[in-house]
Amino acid sequence: xxxxxxxxxxxxxxxxxxxxxxxxxxxxxxxxxxxxxxxxxxxxxxxxxxxxxxxxxxxxxxxxxxxxxxxxxxxxxxxxxxxxxxxxxxxxxxxxxxxxxxxxxxxxxxxxxxxxxxxxxxxxxxxxxxxxxxxxxxxxxxxxxxxxxxxxxxxxxxxxxxxxxxxxxxxxxxxxxxxxxxxxxxxxxxxxxxxxxxxxxxxxxxxxxxxxxxxxxxxxxxxxxxxxxxxxxxxxxxxxxxxxxxxxxxxxxxxxxxxxxxxxxxxxxxxxxxxxxx
Amino acid sequence: xxxxxxxxxxxxxxxxxxxxxxxxxxxxxxxxxxxxxxxxxxxxxxxxxxxxxxxxxxxxxxxxxxxxxxxxxxxxxxxxxxxxxxxxxxxxxxxxxxxxxxxxxxxxxxxxxxxxxxxxxxxxxxxxxxxxxxxxxxxxxxxxxxxxxxxxxxxxxxxxxxxxxxxxxxxxxxxxxxxxxxxxxxxxxxxxxxxxxxxxxxxxxxxxxxxxxxxxxxxxxxxxxxxxxxxxxxxxxxxxxxxxxxxxxxxxxxxxxxxxxxxxxxxxx
Amino acid sequence: xxxxxxxxxxxxxxxxxxxxxxxxxxxxxxxxxxxxxxxxxxxxxxxxxxxxxxxxxxxxxxxxxxxxxxxxxxxxxxxxxxxxxxxxxxxxxxxxxxxxxxxxxxxxxxxxxxxxxxxxxxxxxxxxxxxxxxxxxxxxxxxxxxxxxxxxxxxxxxxxxxxxxxxxxxxxxxxxxxxxxxxxxxxxxxxxxxxxxxxxxxxxxxxxxxxxxxxxxxxxxxxxxxxxxxxxxxxxxxxxxxxxxxxxxxxxxxxxxxxxxxxxxxxxxxxxxxxxxxxxxxxx
Numbered sequence: 001x002x003x004x005x006x007x008x009x010x011x012x013x014x015x016x017x018x019x020x021x022x023x024x025x026x027x028x029x030x031x032x033x034x035x036x037x038x039x040x041x042x043x044x045x046x047x048x049x050x051x052x053x054x055x056x057x058x059x060x061x062x063x064x065x066x067x068x069x070x071x072x073x074x075x076x077x078x079x080x081x082x083x084x085x086x087x088x089x090x091x092x093x094x095x096x097x098x099x100x101x102x103x104x105x106x107x108x109x110x111x112x113x114x115x116x117x118x119x120x121x122x123x124x125x126x127x128x129x130x131x132x133x134x135x136x137x138x139x140x141x142x143x144x145x146x147x148x149x150x151x152x153x154x155x156x157x158x159x160x161x162x163x164x165x166x167x168x169x170x171x172x173x174x175x176x177x178x179x180x181x182x183x184x185x186x187x188x189x190x191x192x193x194x195x196x197x198x199x200x201x202x203x204x205x206x207x208x209x210x211x212x213x214x215x216x217x218x219x220x221x222x223x224x225x226x227x228x229x230x231x232x233x234x235x236x237x238x239x240x241x242x243x244x245x246x247x248x249x250x251x252x253x254x255x256x257x258x259x260x261x262x263x264x265x266x267x268x269x270x271x272x273x274x275x276x277x278x
Numbered sequence: 279x280x281x282x283x284x285x286x287x288x289x290x291x292x293x294x295x296x297x298x299x300x301x302x303x304x305x306x307x308x309x310x311x312x313x314x315x316x317x318x319x320x321x322x323x324x325x326x327x328x329x330x331x332x333x334x335x336x337x338x339x340x341x342x343x344x345x346x347x348x349x350x351x352x353x354x355x356x357x358x359x360x361x362x363x364x365x366x367x368x369x370x371x372x373x374x375x376x377x378x379x380x381x382x383x384x385x386x387x388x389x390x391x392x393x394x395x396x397x398x399x400x401x402x403x404x405x406x407x408x409x410x411x412x413x414x415x416x417x418x419x420x421x422x423x424x425x426x427x428x429x430x431x432x433x434x435x436x437x438x439x440x441x442x443x444x445x446x447x448x449x450x451x452x453x454x455x456x457x458x459x460x461x462x463x464x465x466x467x468x469x470x471x472x473x474x475x476x477x478x479x480x481x482x483x484x485x486x487x488x489x490x491x492x493x494x495x496x497x498x499x500x501x502x503x504x505x506x507x508x509x510x511x512x513x514x515x516x517x518x519x520x521x522x523x524x525x526x527x528x529x530x531x532x533x534x535x536x537x538x539x540x541x542x543x544x545x546x547x
Numbered sequence: 548x549x550x551x552x553x554x555x556x557x558x559x560x561x562x563x564x565x566x567x568x569x570x571x572x573x574x575x576x577x578x579x580x581x582x583x584x585x586x587x588x589x590x591x592x593x594x595x596x597x598x599x600x601x602x603x604x605x606x607x608x609x610x611x612x613x614x615x616x617x618x619x620x621x622x623x624x625x626x627x628x629x630x631x632x633x634x635x636x637x638x639x640x641x642x643x644x645x646x647x648x649x650x651x652x653x654x655x656x657x658x659x660x661x662x663x664x665x666x667x668x669x670x671x672x673x674x675x676x677x678x679x680x681x682x683x684x685x686x687x688x689x690x691x692x693x694x695x696x697x698x699x700x701x702x703x704x705x706x707x708x709x710x711x712x713x714x715x716x717x718x719x720x721x722x723x724x725x726x727x728x729x730x731x732x733x734x735x736x737x738x739x740x741x742x743x744x745x746x747x748x749x750x751x752x753x754x755x756x757x758x759x760x761x762x763x764x765x766x767x768x769x770x771x772x773x774x775x776x777x778x779x780x781x782x783x784x785x786x787x788x789x790x791x792x793x794x795x796x797x798x799x800x801x802x803x804x805x806x807x808x809x810x811x812x813x814x815x816x817x818x819x820x821x822x823x824x825x826x827x828x829x830x831x
Contacts (some may be wrong), residue, residue, distance in 0.1 A: 168655035175613045176669045176727070177642030190659045319688040324713070339799035439601065467767060468600035473813040498815030499791075501779060502823070532572040540817050541772035543799065 005155060009266035015259035030069035031057070034226045038064035040151045043242045059244040061234060067244060070226050071252050077227040078256065080144055081211040086144030090200050093153020100154065101161025106121045112158070116149045119277035123148040124213060133220045138221045141214060145207040152199055156196070160192045201264025205257035212253055228253045283355070284311035284480065285489045286374065286457045287327070291349035293330050296342060305329040306513040307349070310490040312457060319504035319521070320493045321536070328493050328511035332459050335491075336370050355456070367492060370503070372402045377474035379462040384446055385434040391445045392418070392430025398453045417452040418445065422478060440471035444478070456482070461493040476503050497540045501525065509533050560588035561763050562612065562731060567621035569607050574794055581607040584621070589731070594757070594764040596774040598793070598810070605767050608784070609733055612765065613640060619795030626730070641802055643673040650736035650787055651717035651723070655707040662719055663704040666690045669727035696759075697752060710779040713827035714745035721811035723758065735767045750777055771814050783807050 021265040022029060039134070043059040046067075052059060058067040100108040127144045134140045164170060165188070173183050208228075214220035215229025221231070228249040235246025293305035294489055305327045311317045322328040333339045335351055337358060351358040353373055358366065378384045386394060395417050396410035405413065411430070418426035421444040424458060434442055438509060443463060448456055460479060464472035480503055483490045498509055507524045509517040510531070517533045528534045550694065567591060569582040582604045588593045596661040606700045609614040612623050614630045623630045625645060633641060646669065649655040655675060656665050667690050677686050691701030697718040710717060717737060724732050734753065737787040738746040754777060768774050776793060782792040804807045 116682070117780070153734045168649045168651055171615065172614055172649060172655055172723075173649060173668065175642065175647045176672055177639040178668065178672050182672075186660075187657050191657070323744065433663055465812045469771075469813040470600060470809055472815070476815075496815060497743075498819070501817045501819040502815045504820075525817065525820060535744060537817065539741070539747045539749065541770065541776060542817050543772045543811070543814050545800075 005130045006172075006266050009264055012259040012262035012266070015255055018262060019079065019256055019259075020074050022072050023079045026073050026076055030066075030072045031055075032066035032069040034069040035224070036065060039205050040064065043238065043245070045242070049244075058248050059242070061245045062232070062238060063205050064240075066250050067231075070231055071228070073124065073226040074228040074231060074249060075252065075256075076131060076237060077138065077221060077225060078208045078211065078253070081145060081170070082208040082260075084142035085145035086200045086205035087203045087274070088142065089149035089197055089203060092146070092194055093150040093155075094157050094189070098161055098188060099155025101158040101186065102165055102180065102184055108158075114156055115155040116175050118148075120187055124210060127210065128217070128219060136214075136219055136222060138225065140225075141211055147208055148210075149203050149207065151206070152203065153196060156195050157192050160195055161185055161188055164188055164191055172275060195211040197246050198264050201260050205260040209253065209257055220255060280472075282313055284313050285350075285354065286491070287350075288311040288331065288335065289350040289352065291331060291334060291351065292347045293327070293334050293339065293341075294347050295330075295344045296345055304513055305334065308513070308515050309349075310508045310509070310515065310518070312491050313440045314456065314489050315483065315487045316482060316506065317490040317492055317504045317509040319500040320491060320510060321495065321497065321500055321507060322510035323495055323536075327509040328510050329461055329493040330366055331510070332376070332461055334491055335459060336374055336376065337366055338370075350477040357380070365413065368402070372453045373455055374457040375453060375455035377446050377450050377458065379465050385442060386436055388426065388466075390431055391437065392431060395430070395431045395445065395449050395452050398449060402453050408484070413452065417448040421451070421482075422474075423448070440474065443471075443475055445469060446479065447475070447482070447520065449491050450484070454486065457489045457491065459491045459493070462495070464493070464499065465494075465496075472499075479503070497525075497537060498542070509536070521546075523544075549730065552687060555765070561591045561626065562589040562765070563622075563624040564608075565622045565624065566611065567608075567611060567623065568619050569611055569616060570619045572745040577660050578740045580787050582611060582618075584612055584783075585787070585789055586621075586783055587789065587792065589763060589765060591730070592734070592757075592763055594777055595782045596766045596768060596778035597784060598768060598771065598774055598781055600769055600810075602786035603784040605784050606735070607787075609647070609735055609767055614642070614647060640673070641678055643669065644729050645731045645733065646727060646729040647733040648717070648724050648737045651740050652713050653708075653740075656719055657717065658708055660707075661704065662694070662706055662708065662711075663687060663690050665708070666704070666719060666723045666726055666760060669723060673727050689726075690722075693726055694719070694750075696725065696756070699813055712745075713741050714749065717741060717745075717749055718751075720750065720751075720754070722769045725760065729762070731763045731765065733765045734765070736769070737766075738773060739768065739770060746773070752775065769809060771799060783810070791821055 034243065038060065041056065041060050042062055042064045045057050047054050047057045047060045056066050056068070058071065060066055061070070075102040096111055100111045126148050130144045130147065131140060131225055134144070148258055170183060194248030211220055211227065212232060215227045218233065219229055220229055231249035232246050238245050288308060288310050291305055291308045292303070295302045295304055295384060308327070308331050310318065310320070320328050320332070325467060334346060335358070337346070337384060341478070346359050353369060358369060361369070383543050385391065392411060392414045395414035399405040399410040399413055415426045415430050418430055423429050423444050429437070429441070434445070437445065458479070462499070463479070464475050469476060472486060476499065479490060483487070492499070492504060506519065506520050507531070508515050509524065511532050514529045524533060525537065552746050563587055564587045567582055567585045568580065571579050571581055573579060585608060587595070588799045591757050597605050597608060611618055617631060625641060627642065630638065656709060667677065667686050670686065670689060676682060681780070687704065690704050694704060699715060699722070705816050708719070711719065711822065737753070738749050743790050750773065753764070757764060766774065766778055778795045780793060782789050783798065783806065784790070785806050791798055791802065798807060801809065802811060
């Protein structure tokens with residue numbers, strides 16, 4: 001309920017809700033088939049510009065495809081990649097961080113050195129290398145972005161666990177004979193979850209942008225799948241003459257990532273069960 | 279002593295906290311007076327409003343949510359609640375100094391303790407760096423810290439709890455305040471260390487003729503150190519008088535309960 | 548739930564600490580002997596107080612006898628079993644018999660768990676019949692009984708810890724420690740974070756529960772006045788060693804070790820104002 005108190009967060013939530021609706025009901029909402037080419041109506045400007053028509057509210061691209069429909073369909077890939085990558089990285093990172101933090105010792109040292117090494121690589125470069133190796137494709141992109149993202153989760157969870165494990169209630173649980181797995185599940189995980197949610201929102205936004213970057217470079221999902229990134233890549237050639245081809249997918253990307261980040265901030269404020277707020 | 283005008287006098291103070299859950303009247307009409315060369319103990323359990331009262335004396339409660347809704351805090355007859363923030367800063371640490379319960383959280387972990395003591399002199403007296411440093415070492419020496427030259431160069435985590443509290447007292451006293459407010463200064467310490475710190479405060483009070491306001495929940499500490507005592511409960515003063523008066527002929531049931539609940543070492547056969 | 552408790556001879560102390568030592572290796576291979584050759588016994592049904600200041604090793608000692616740390620030398624025996632010789636499964640089972648109440652009632656409870664689940668944790672851990680959705684009603688009933696036995700209404704079990712005062716939380720903590728019907732309860736400064744009026748109620752409650760359930764207490768404290776009230780015997784710790792141990796009246800009434808005398812002299816006395824001298828000599 002407290003999220004609602006914050007108007008900005010409310011606006012962000014509305015944007016996200018719209019996005020989810022767009023992704024789920026794309027076939028119903030899109031005025032046109034996103035792949036349908038109408039070469040006679042190439043680069044039609046948006047409806048409110050001179051020469052535009054209501055048939056293509058946001059105009060058409062260089063092959064005469066409806067931009068609005070493509071933005072709507074593009075949300076599917078963005079959402080899938082963002083949530084998929086965050087889920088994958090979150091689960092992997094949380095499990096690694098929990099074990100490393102709680103058990104300590106050599107598994108901790110190995111895991112954290114590995115994380116350091118991975119962090120030393122620029123993540124987009126790493127993603128490029130892996131996509132180059134695995135080949136492009138929607139699920140490979142999810143896998144790659146999940147893999148490059150797990151370190152952030154693992155580090156935060158580990159550092160939280162390091163402080164949580166000396167809490168009296170953890171000592172108490174150990175003295176009671178509760179098994180390590182149960183302690184992690186019952187006492188540690190619920191207390192790191194809010195932190196996980198915060199990183200996840202950042203990561204979802206970052207993954208959506210990264211997917212767009214990969215697609216922009218032609219290394220993302222296959223050409224016949226509509227994504228905001230590939231739309232941007234197509235549109236940049238026409239930026240001087242037909243700005244709408246690149247600007248609308250870019251706008252969608254920016255709004256989405258902004259909305260997710262704002263929601264993440266709000267989530268963090270709400271996560272405290274004691275809810276001491278003015 | 280008590281015939282003199284008090285150094286610090288609180289008159290009918292009201293302090294509210296306006297929280298999201300509704301207003302909390304933490305202090306409801308508290309009056310007390312601290313005289314030079316004397317220790318006034320303020321006794322109460324958690325939630326009695328004793329800490330809010332003491333923080334109010336330097337207007338240190340966070341505003342908002344805190345609102346000083348009534349009363350006066352007089353330092354030599356000047357009302358601190360009416361002073362602008364800038365003038366108030368001249369009072370804090372200079373005329374009135376405070377020592378808090380937890381020396382670990384009141385000291386800056388990233389600053390050498392000597393610098394923290396010297397900072398008071400540099401802000402209030404405009405002392406030179408070298409002058410403040412020598413003075414700081416002298417202050418550390420005065421509060422009984424062995425090898426003060428060496429200790430001044432150390433960080434808080436390198437000191438024991440007792441030494442840290444001595445540093446806090448040195449920080450409070452280096453500006454030669456006329457009022458020292460000590461809020462549960464020994465609660466976090468071991469008994470043997472507590473004894474040393476209480477003795478130190480009494481000795482410094484006698485030497486400099488300060489007024490000491492000692493906030494505590496421990497009636498044993500009150501009996502050991504205070505001249506007069508104020509008992510607080512639910513934001514009000516329920517009893518005040520000399521220590522002998524309050525301990526021997528408590529007028530309120532609350533005070534009697536508190537005295538009865540205080541664990542005491544009985545002489546064993 | 549006892550682990551082969553059948554062969555325990557009747558005369559055996561419930562808990563034995565036998566030449567127990569614990570050494571920690573700090574950064575730069577510096578070594579500190581936190582517990583140094585401690586030998587103590589705790590008889591069934593008695594209260595042994597461990598008294599000491601910070602750095603005395605009392606925290607390490609309690610962690611050793613709870614089996615949370617492994618000793619560097621010596622042994623901890625509970626009901627005759629050497630804790631170090633038990634398998635992890637046997638150790639877990641034995642923990643039902645030793646419970647602990649910690650000092651800070653604010654950090655000793657998971658803030659995200661309801662009181663029902665906090666109190667039920669030892670129950671669920673040691674008795675499989677309390678697990679699962681179908682046992683929920685029985686579990687709630689048992690938690691309600693436990694809360695009532697520590698003077699709290701059973702209906703409070705649906706609340707979260709932050710809705711309770713310090714004294715109430717410490718009662719919840721005590722209720723939890725009783726859930727697995729232990730024989731030994733380690734009380735680690737259970738009243739030192741509480742207001743005096745609440746402190747004395749909690750001490751009364753502990754004494755009552757001890758009579759009712761025949762509990763054995765190891766009571767860790769720095770407060771000699773509290774120790775005098777509750778303990779049968781006292782062990783005074785200093786720098787990891789037991790400097791004096793004996794009947795409470797003997798140790799506090801006629802201390803033999805100078806450190807015990809120093810501790811006793813340092814306790815603030817509520818009647819001190821009568822004997823204070825020179826309190827008017829100030830301001831000269």
